[in-house]
Amino acid sequence: MPFPESRPRRLRTRPALRRLVAEASLEPRHLVLPMFVAEGRTEPAPIPGMPGVVQHSRASLRRAASEAVEAGVGGLMIFGVPEPQSKDALGSAGADADGILNTALADVVAEVGADTVVMADLCLDEFTDHGHCGLLDANGRVDNDATLEQYSLLAVAQAEAGVHVVAPSGMMDGQVAAIRAGLDSAGHTEVAILAYTAKYASAFYGPFREAVASTLRGDRRTYQQDPANRREASREALLDLDEGADLLLVKPALSYLDVLTDVVGVSDVPVGAYNVSGEYSMVEAAVRAGYLDRRAAVTEILTSIRRAGAAFLLTYWAAEAAGWIRGDSK
Numbered sequence: 001m002p003f004p005e006s007r008p009r010r011l012r013t014r015p016a017l018r019r020l021v022a023e024a025s026l027e028p029r030h031l032v033l034p035m036f037v038a039e040g041r042t043e044p045a046p047i048p049g050m051p052g053v054v055q056h057s058r059a060s061l062r063r064a065a066s067e068a069v070e071a072g073v074g075g076l077m078i079f080g081v082p083e084p085q086s087k088d089a090l091g092s093a094g095a096d097a098d099g100i101l102n103t104a105l106a107d108v109v110a111e112v113g114a115d116t117v118v119m120a121d122l123c124l125d126e127f128t129d130h131g132h133c134g135l136l137d138a139n140g141r142v143d144n145d146a147t148l149e150q151y152s153l154l155a156v157a158q159a160e161a162g163v164h165v166v167a168p169s170g171m172m173d174g175q176v177a178a179i180r181a182g183l184d185s186a187g188h189t190e191v192a193i194l195a196y197t198a199k200y201a202s203a204f205y206g207p208f209r210e211a212v213a214s215t216l217r218g219d220r221r222t223y224q225q226d227p228a229n230r231r232e233a234s235r236e237a238l239l240d241l242d243e244g245a246d247l248l249l250v251k252p253a254l255s256y257l258d259v260l261t262d263v264v265g266v267s268d269v270p271v272g273a274y275n276v277s278g279e280y281s282m283v284e285a286a287v288r289a290g291y292l293d294r295r296a297a298v299t300e301i302l303t304s305i306r307r308a309g310a311a312f313l314l315t316y317w318a319a320e321a322a323g324w325i326r327g328d329s330k
């Protein structure tokens with residue numbers, strides 16, 4: 001029997017050696033926590049499909065934001081959930097300085113703005129009575145160009161609330177250019193754009209739609225990408241870069257790690273990934289059933305997203321995982 005010529009196991013023999021040669025790392029600063037704030041709430045309310053995640057009141061959002069920053073997260077992504085009577089066909093509450101998202105953004109910026117990156121979802125679906133990410137034309141179709149004007153108003157309102165990064169998630173063509181122009185002409189040249197570049201029409205947004213009390217009927221297949229497509233994501237990335245995106249995002253993460261790696265390859269700006277609600281809920285459900293070791297599974301998932309090339313990642317586990325990582329390095 002000849003001895004093996006090469007022995008990769010040699011580098012796996014001791015924890016210190018494995019640590020030395022680890023290719024991907026996970027640090028608290030890589031983790032961005034998505035948070036929901038609901039109009040009219042006085043107490044946080046659990047979201048049934050997402051155990052451990054809540055719809056915040058304005059006060060509980062401030063407290064949770066400060067705890068997450070204390071845990072070391074890299075940033076916060078805020079989503080607003082208006083009351084049904086605040087929704088209309090134009091999603092006007094999104095651009096209203098007194099609307100739930102913009103008031104909550106101002107709260108969070110006042111609370112932790114000096115210590116973290118405050119980001120806002122820039123979309124209409126939470127604010128429209130029909131639940132689509134854009135305005136509808138007379139035939140009920142999503143009107144791309146009319147939507148762009150509305151996005152630009154939302155961006156300016158969020159900037160006035162003090163946000164650092166706006167994150168257009170509606171997948172309208174030309175959204176980055178329209179938002180950049182809107183921000184710049186209002187003097188907000190420092191507000192950065194995190195462009196949802198490759199956002200797929202995914203079943204894994206199910207629990208989120210419950211979290212934001214979505215009124216959507218039908219689906220978003222005329223604007224979100226087809227899960228069958230890979231090369232199209234690079235095309236979207238080049239367009240977003242050309243339009244002035246500062247950061248790119250791929251969403252969901254786990255079924256799209258190939259897409260993430262491709263987008264990282266064509267991008268000269270940092271690329272993030274969004275580990276979405278359904279990806280979170282699947283793990284939490286399996287843990288509750290006793291099928292998975294929670295901390296090991298979560299750590300492996302988040303590390304895999306980093307390994308695929310994400311500079312940062314959005315995850316509902318952000319604050320908790322940041323705490324684990326900090327605990328380990330003590």
Ligand code: PBG
Nearest residue numbers: 123125169204205208276277278
């Ligand atoms: C749309 C939006 C969605 C998510 C965030 N913003 C998805 C959608 O309803 O199409 C999903 C986030 C998640 O599932 O965690 N503005």
